[in-house]
Amino acid sequence: MLITLDIVILILMILAALWAVMTRSLLRSGIALALTSAILSVLMFKLNAPLAAVFELSVCTGLISVLFISTISLTQPLSYEEIIKHMKDRFRRFRYLPVIVILAGIGLSFVKVRPNLILPPPETETNVRNILWNFRSLDMVGQVIVLLCGVFGVVILFKERVKK
Amino acid sequence: MMDKILFLPILMPLVLAAAIFVIPEKLRRAKEAMAVFAALMNLAVAIVLFKGNIILSLPWLGKGLEFSLRLYNFSSFIIAATAGFGFLITLYSIMFMRGKEYARQFYAYLLISISLVNGAVLADNLLAMLFFWEGLLLTVFAMIAIGGQFAFKAATKALIIVGITDLCMMAGIALTGHLAHTLTISKISLPLDALGSVAFVLLIIGAISKAGSMPFHSWIPDASTEAPLPFMAFLPAALEKLLGIYLLARICLDMFKLAPDSGMSIMLMVIGVVTILLAVMMALIQKDYKRLLSYHAISQVGYMILGIGTAVPAGIAGGLFHMINHAIYKSGLFLTAGAVEKQAGSTDLNKLGGLGRKMPVTFICFIICAASISGVPPFNGFFSKELVYDGALERGNLFYILAVLGSFFTAASFLKLGHAAFLGKSSRENEKVKEAPLPMLLPMVVIASVCILFGVYNALPLNGLIQPIIGTIRLNGHNFAGFPPNTMLVIITLVVLAAALLNHLFGAKAGGSGIKAADHIYHAPVLSTIYEKAEKRIFDPYNIGLKVVGIFSKIAWRLDRGVDWLYDTAAPKLAGISSRAILKLHSGSYSKYLVWSLLGMLIVIIFLTHSV
Amino acid sequence: MFLLFILLPLFSLIVLNLPFRAMMKKAAFWWLLVLLALQVYLAIGYVFGFFGFDLNAPIYPLSFSLNVDNFGCVALLSTAVVLGAVLLAAKYIIKEEEKLFNFISLLFIILAGSNGLALTTDIFSLYIFIEITTVASFILISFDKEKLVLEAVFKYIILSAVATVLMLLSIALFLLVSGKTDFSAIHAVLINSPHSLIVMFATGVFICALFIKGGLMPFHGWLPDVYSSAPAPVSALLAGIITKLVGIFTLMRLLVSVVNFDNPIRQVILFVGALSVVAGALAAAGQSDFKRMLAYSSISQVGYIVLGLGAGNALGIMGALFHLFNHSVFKSSLFINSAAIELQAGTRDMNKLGGLSAKMPVTSTTCLISSLSTAGMPPLAGFWSKLIIVLALWASGNYGYAALAVIAGILTLAYFISMQRRVFFGNIKEEFAGIKEPGFGLLLPACLLSAITIGLGLVFPFCLKLLKF
Structure with a gap:
């Protein structure tokens, strides 16, 4: 079933x-x-x-x-x-x-x-926090970078349009 | 440390030659001074090293290929002779080369040649000797080629002929090294069995070609008219004979055991005799001073080869003595030709005449040297020729008769030359000819005096130089100094010389002038056709060789076209077709690309997993 | 300690974008140069053992799964070199300060991403850093916002997305099989169950994803369009770092440290490599657009790297690594030269150009040196790496592939020389009579990269230690 x-x-x-x-x-x-x-x-x-x-x-x-x-x-x-x-x-x-x-x-x-x-x-809740902070800290750094990248991308690609 | 001094004769002229190249053009006197200085230094070194006995051996390429030099009586003798000639010729060249734009190169190449000859003579390892020997190819080429626009062809001819024989010599060296398991000359001693004979033949091909015997001779007459004259006086006359006969002597005496009744000995003697006769017949009909002298140079080598080929003490001593004598008087003769060329402006015998009155010193030197080469007593040529006759007679009457015949023709042709150039009436354009300048006269006089010296006091060279080379064992108690013991031979020689004089007088009267003195031989029944053909160079082995090569090159060219088509047409077309096909596939549509990728992935996965 | 390689660019990025931007703009360029120089120094120093202490010690209390070995150092080195060249070229080409500043910010991100890629020991982090680098490259490619570029980058995004999904699928499978995502853990499990179907499937999928990202045939569709329409420094960046690190370096890591590298995989890699080499060379020979030709040539050279990998022995991997570094260097130099030509002559069509070497001697020389290095002419660096690859192929018994590599080398030489002749030699056309060399800013990176090529070629025999791992 x-x-x-x-x-x-x-x-x-x-x-x-x-x-x-x-x-x-x-x-x-x-x-x-x-x-x-x-x-x-x-x-x-x-x-x-x-x-x-x-x-x-x-x-x-x-x-x-x-x-x-x-x-x-x-x-x-x-x-x-x-x-x-x-x-x-x-x-x-x-x-x-x-x-x-x-x-x-x-x-x-x-x-x-x-x-x-x-x-x-x-996984439970505490486990997730443990995993994210301790085991996968590098990935967190990576995520931060990706987010920044996305932000920059949008800014760079669209800023001129706004100016125009 | 003492043995390192052996580097000096090799390196010093090289370094000074490089210095000559560097001296700026303006300091012309500096160039000449440097050249003379270099030659003088070389002479000094040679004198210091004379009769020394030093061996230098450096590891070079491993496996028995060492760079070994050996100074002993023979090599020190050759070095001294080279140095002496080098100095005299350099002195001579100062005046001769003045005003010619290739002077700088000439001096440099001259010094480099001296260095190379020193190296080749000193070398005790066949490979090292080969290295120096080959280097001489280049300097010979260079020195001929700087003579003018037609000189290039002659230079190429020289390069090819001597190069091919050098190749044979290389093969010979390889074979010798293989048979003897070493390449050190002083240690090689091989019997003349089957393989040994092959090696022997290959090696002597190289040696006699360098010396300029037939059939490798055809470049010398061509070079004589094109190349600068001091080159002719130095290399073909002196150095090459010295070097070639030196090697021949070492091959026959040291490396192989040449026995008096072996086939090799007969072969050598035949080559010698053929060279003597054919070359001197050619010399008879020449109308150019220098060409005539060059044919004689070829002819005299025949005597040397005959002498060494007899393998009896008299003959060998004669051959070696003739080597040094020939170097002396032949360079002297060429120097007189140079003096004539410089003063009278031409060497064409038709244009010369009556120079005897105007250039007396030159004329006297010419007489002395010509008498030496003809074998007139008491000059040096007489003694060495007597020794060679002695040896030839021991081996067979035929050889002796042919050698004497050669002597007849030699005398006849020199009588003709002397008459045509120096006697007779002088033509109008020769009115203003003066004697040659002092730096040119001095070497000629020195050489002429040495001719006399070696003739009259022949114990000096024979006991001092030649006989130690042969060694007491081989000499077997003979002593060749002094007047030849066999008076019968002497009388025959004198009779032959007188006959030559009569022949000349007859011919001169018949022809009307000195030049035509030999015409009756020229127009003799059988000989005239041969002469005609020879003039057209049909017999020239070089030209025959070129024709054969031409056929091969046509075939090779056809092959090459085919290979070219393969490279030039077929391959690029193929590449172009596939390239265009690939580019068509790239259509730009991303969905197609995606399909490719997924298809590829599918194939990869199936491939990877099918074996599981 | 090497964590700083990742954190420093990140923090610099944040800091530089805070207020006081006027001052920051000038500082950005120089700061990036300093960072790159530091990276070069540390990378070379680590390999040659300059540093006494262990650089891998974790910084308390954060523990990061980072490790540096010689593999990673080569990647760090090539990243730094190429980024330096791109930076210098960009400073010259992009004139507006604002745009330059944005460009440099993106370069910081790429630096962080590439360093992370090189240093990580965890497969999931690898994936994340690949994504960082890829996304940053999307933005960089479309920097100029022209229509042609946008179309090309769109293709790239689609294909890259597919590759990403495939990678994720394969990582999930690896996680299922081994329970952890660490390289060594997965390796341990895979050794013991080598021929399991799922493992093979996952490996195959991952390899195909990396082929797509690395631009090997037949997965390369996006590459020519993107390389030829991106702005010049970005093409250099792509060719030098992104395709290399994201595609090939990851492949190397995977094959060496994770997967059981046995025969079927080797065959696949050899075949794809050979196909790329030949087809790339053939396609490049028929091109008339300079940059597109360089794109296909990149495909061909990456094929060589993969061939070296496929040989399977240590020599092959060493050759592949060395060729990776070399290719970064000379391809970047070639792209910078193409930028110079495009800037000065205004066109990239090789049939219209000609005779430029009289007016642009430095560009012509650096182009010639880089072309000869690509073709594998001694004593330049490319010769050594190609030689090692061919020797590795021969030693491992793949005689056919070795012969193919050599023949393709001839083809490479052919099209490069034909390019050189068409563009630089010959008679100069009238419309180009007035051109001059580009400014110092473009000549400097080209000269530096050529100097590296020559220098590395000359001293290579003494530097073998750099590549032992």
């Missing part, structure tokens, strides 16, 4: 992702992306990783979607004719995708895997 529920959630997530790619409107794409992350975080909750799920939800569904939608709002939407012209063959472009998926599935079913997987223990 639990296994099938996981599979249903996975299929839902894939459908949402497909909707994000195939839809005609850019805004709806952004929303579909948020939906995909939300379903993913549900999956994570199910897999007993609540903190990861919370991070995923807040960062991806929240922050990223906000960023995307604000960026999209800055752009000029294409006119209707242009959209039709651009998207009319979208089904034709992805016609090979189902074929590949089915073939891959058949191929994978021949693969017999005996994984020796060591599942790490589920």
Whole structure:
């Protein structure tokens, strides 16, 4: 019962992702992306990783979607004719995708895997803080740098536009 | 430390030659002074080293290839002779080279040649000697090539002929080294068996070609007209004979045991005789002073080779004595030619005449040297030739007769030369000719006096220089000093000389002038066709060789075109096609790139996991 | 202690962007130069044992998973050299102070990211620092904001994102298999279960991700467009550091320290390397745009590095490392020369250029030296590294690949000489009659880099110690 529920959630997530790619409107794409992350975080909750799920939800569904939608709002939407012209063959472009998926599935079913997987223990709150500060301190430094980089990028790339 | 002095004869002239190159053009007198100084220094060193006995051995390339130099009586003798000639020629060249723009190079190359000869003579290791020997190739080329625009061809000819024979010598050295397991000359002593004969032949090819015998001789006449004259007086006349015969002597006496009745000995004697006769026949008909002298130089080498080839004490002593004598009088003869060229402006015998009155000292020196070369007693040539006849007679009558015949022709041609250049009426343009300046006269006079000295007092060179070289064992109790013991030979020689004089007088009267004195031989029935062909250089081995090479080069050229097509056309076309194909694939569409990447990844993963 | 390599740039960045910006702008340039010089000094010093104390001791109370070994030092060294050259070139090319300041800030980030990449011993940190460097490079490439550039960088972002995802997937698999993310821990586990399917799969995916980032065929699609349309100092930066460190250096780390480097992986790497070498060289030969040709040439040279890796023996890895450093040096020099030409002549089309060597002798000479070093001509440094790679290939039994490397070397020489002839030799066209050399700011880095190439080539036999690990 639990296994099938996981599979249903996975299929839902894939459908949402497909909707994000195939839809005609850019805004709806952004929303579909948020939906995909939300379903993913549900999956994570199910897999007993609540903190990861919370991070995923807040960062991806929240922050990223906000960023995307604000960026999209800055752009000029294409006119209707242009959209039709651009998207009319979208089904034709992805016609090979189902074929590949089915073939891959058949191929994978021949693969017999005996994984020796060591599942790490589920983390609690204090553990997370310990991990982040002590074991992964270098990564924290890295994260700081990435954030700064992002900030700089936005500033550098967009400052002139503002001036103009 | 004492043995390091052996470096001096090699390095000092080199360093001074470099100094000459550096002296600026304006200080012309400085150049000449430096050249004379260098030659003088070399002479001094040679005198100091004379009759010394030093061995220097330095490790060089390992495995028995040491750089060893050996000063003993033979090599010190050659060094002294070289130094002496070097000094005289340098003195002579001061006047001769004045005003010529290649003077600086000439002096430098001269000094470098002296250095190289010193090195080659001193070297006790075949490889070291080869090194110096090859160096002489370059200086010979350079010294001929600076003579003018036509000189380049002659220089190339010299380079190719001597270069090819040097290659044979290299092969010979390799074979000798392999047979004897060492390359140190003083330690090699091989029998003349099958392989030994091959090595012997290869080595002597190198030696006699350097000395200028047939069939490797054809560059010398060409060089004589093109190259600057002091070069001719120095190298082909003196140095090369000294060096070539030195090596020949060492090969025959020291390295291989040349027995009197071996095939090699007969071969050497045949080469000697052929050289004598053919060259002197060519010399007879020459109309240029210098070319005539050069053919004689070739011819006289034949005597040396004949002498050493006889492998009997008399012959060997004669050969070696002739070597030094020839060097003396041949350079003297060339010096007189130079004096004539400088004063009268030309060496064409048709234009010369009557110079005897105007240049008396030159004429007298010419007479002395010409008499020496013809074998007139009591000059030095007579004694050495008698020794060679003695040895040739011991080996066979035929050789003796042919040698004497050569002597006949030698005398005839010099009579012709002397008559044409110095006697007779002088033409109008020769009216103003004066005697040559002192620095040019001095060497000639010195040489002429040495001719007389070595002739009359021949015990000095024979006992002092030659006989120690041969060694008491081989001499077997002979002593060759003094008047030749075999009076029969002397009488035959005198008869031959008188016949030559008669022949000349007859020819001069028949032809009307000195030049035509030899024409009756020129136009003799069989000889005239041969002479015609020889004039056209059909017999010149060099030209024959060039024709053969030409065929090969045509074939090689065709091959080369083919290879070129492969490189120039096929490969770039192939590269171009594939390059364009690749560039077409890069369409710029990122989805295509992504597909490539994913496809690639798929292949990689399948490859990695399929074996698991 | 080496942590400072990462922290210092970070703090400098923060500090420099605080108020008092007017003074900070001038200070930024010089401070970065000082940092780079310090890095060079420390890197060389560490290898040659100048320092007596152990530089790896952790600074209490923070413990960072950093370690320095000779591998890392080569990466540090090449980072510092290339960044120095790029800095000097950028100072000359970018005229506005504000833009220059932004550029330098981004360079600080790249410095921090690359240093972290070189020094880390943890696979996840590796991933983070790769991301730092990549994202910073995105911004740097699109610095000028022209349409062509934006299209190219868009391709790069997409492909890089795919590579990132693949990397993350593979890291997750490694974590599942071994339970930790430390290099040594993973290595220990992988040794014991070498042929497990998941391990192979994870390795394959990671390697492909690194191929994409490093620009090897057939995963290289973004590379030519990005290299040719990015601004010149950024191209040098990309070619010199980013593709190298992010792609190839990480590959080296992976293969040497983490994965069990046995035969199937070796075959894959050899094949991809050979394919890159040949196809890159062929594509470069047909180019008429100078920078694009340099891009394809980079693909080819990176293929050489990977070939060296694929040989599998210590000699091969040493050759690969050395070629990595060499390539950074001479490719940066070539890109700086292309910047000079573009600046002075206004075009990059080689068919239109010609005869520039009379007017720009220094540029022509440095270009010639770098080209010859790329082609592997003695006694320049490129010759040694290529020689070692070919010898390593031969020693490990891959005779065909060794022969291929040599033949491709000839092809390399061909297109470089043809480039040199088209651009520099020959007769000068009228429209270029008035050009001069670019200013000192561009000549200095080119000359320095050429000097390094020559010097390294001459003293290489004495410096073998630098590359032993």
